[in-house]
Amino acid sequence: MEYQEAKDKFISTWGSLGTLWGINKAMAQIQSLLFISTKPLSMEEIMEELKISRGNTSMNLRQLMDWGIVTKELIPGERKEFFTTEKDVQELARHIAKERSRREIKPVIKILKDVSSIKDDGTEKTKELIKQTKALHDLAETADAMMNKIVNQEQNWITKSLLKLIK
Amino acid sequence: MEYQEAKDKFISTWGSLGTLWGINKAMAQIQSLLFISTKPLSMEEIMEELKISRGNTSMNLRQLMDWGIVTKELIPGERKEFFTTEKDVQELARHIAKERSRREIKPVIKILKDVSSIKDDGTEKTKELIKQTKALHDLAETADAMMNKIVNQEQNWITKSLLKLIK
DNA sequence: TTAAACTTTCAATAATTATTGAAAGTTTAT
DNA sequence: ATAAACTTTCAATAATTATTGAAAGTTTAA
Structure with a gap:
């Protein structure tokens, strides 16, 4: 080629x-x-x-x-x-992750929080809505936090440690 | 609400x-x-x-x-x-991550690999293309591997360890 | 069988999103 | 000031993507 x-x-x-x-x-x-x-x-x-x-x-x-x-x-x-x-891929990834988090993830997390905070009227369907949106909220929040942390770290020691840990 | x-x-x-x-x-x-x-x-x-x-x-x-x-x-x-x-968010995330990796990320990694493997003709622009696509390739591969590992792990101990590590 | 109950397919159409190009706007050199 | 060099805006249009609905296909019960 x-x-x-x-x-x-x-x-x-x-x-x-x-x-x-x-x-x-x-x-x-x-x-x-x-x-x-x-x-x-x-x-x-x-x-x-x-x-x-x-x-x-x-x-x-x-x-x-x-x-x-x-x-x-x-x-x-x-x-x-x-x-x-930006020529440095690491820096590029940082910018993109940060912006996507701010524009897209954070607002959705906010809505998941609101929805999962409605008052429990005791019906099964309400309980299910609360339970599932809360689970999604927690997942989204954890994933968002992890992504931001990972991407904000000085490369190398962190990546190496992570890879070692999860292998 | x-x-x-x-x-x-x-x-x-x-x-x-x-x-x-x-x-x-x-x-x-x-x-x-x-x-x-x-x-x-x-x-x-x-x-x-x-x-x-x-x-x-x-x-x-x-x-x-x-x-x-x-x-x-x-x-x-x-x-x-x-x-x-699938009602379990963890499992849901696993499926989605796995499928997106297979359908979208892996094929791109393949192309980045091909592109970054062209023969170096000594010109500056070729060197730059190789260097940059190689960097992108490495980033994409690491990110993909990390995502898959994380998402495949039993939840909790791993997430907790990770969060502790990167905080 | 056959016909009712149901699902899939797909050409036509609608809705959305991206792109153009020319007019309006801005900056700079003289 | 003004005109040339350049950039932005935006209404019109093109391209893409999603949706419909009805015909064709499939399964099941009698």
């Missing part, structure tokens, strides 16, 4: 993985293009490489910046803006 | 969380309905409760069965089929 083929494969795979996880294709592709680029890219270059429109590029770059994984780079002497993504 | 309100809130929250993670609404809602039901439900009952068509119900029940989290229940003396979902 040659460079170009490998590059295309990586970008399109990452793009379709994105859609599978609720992230749109263009956004995932822009990020992956930046991820393997050796230098910051301009909007023109991104549009050109991925064959997407200016508007699409602009909107998705904005979203990536909102997620904290892409930043504007100002290149001296250049009028236009250039973009880079 | 009364029972009915709490129930509706739970089902619709779970449904929209689903869409956010690439699982369709009806599928997530059927599962959550079964999850808090005190007894197996027939197709009629599911259609009625969620106001969705017979075809939709049938197709999504099938998918849930493919995922291994819903099973047919045969009730003696009843002609029609009844359905239940």
Whole structure:
């Protein structure tokens, strides 16, 4: 496999993985293009490489910046803006995990808590609703906490310890 | 909050969380309905409760069965089929994690491996592609392994140990 | 058998989500 | 100030994905 083929494969795979996880294709592709680029890219270059429109590029770059994984780079002497993504996978994972937790997991945990806190009227169905949503709440909270802790830790010693422990 | 309100809130929250993670609404809602039901439900009952068509119900029940989290229940003396979902959250999480790993993560890991194994032609861009996809590969593999181990373990001692370790 | 009770399939349609492109907006150099 | 270089916005449109409903298929009881 040659460079170009490998590059295309990586970008399109990452793009379709994105859609599978609720992230749109263009956004995932822009990020992956930046991820393997050796230098910051301009909007023109991104549009050109991925064959997407200016508007699409602009909107998705904005979203990536909102997620904290892409930043504007100002290149001296250049009028236009250039973009880079976080290059350290560990840091990248941290950002994504943190944001998804904040935007998606935490609000759901809140609702599970509310639902599981309704007053028990003694009926079987109410008891079941309370029991099951409470179980889900506890699971979600534990999983969220674990994920955040793991991802926030300095890599290596922790991962190694964990892997040793659970093997 | 009364029972009915709490129930509706739970089902619709779970449904929209689903869409956010690439699982369709009806599928997530059927599962959550079964999850808090005190007894197996027939197709009629599911259609009625969620106001969705017979075809939709049938197709999504099938998918849930493919995922291994819903099973047919045969009730003696009843002609029609009844359905239940795995009621134990731990077990539910195990199934989902396992299936997502198998269907989505593993194939991507494979591609990352292929891409990161192209021959190094000495150019900077090839070196970068190899380096970055290798890092992603390693991260994905570690995360996948950890998730599977964690989720496969008997609960409690492991979770407690982990939480203690990473706190 | 056969017909009633039930489930599945799938083409048509609806709903949702992504993308475009051009107009409006902003910044910078002169 | 102004115009060129660039970015953002957003209504229109395209692409994708979910849903319906009725016909075809299957199972069971008599």
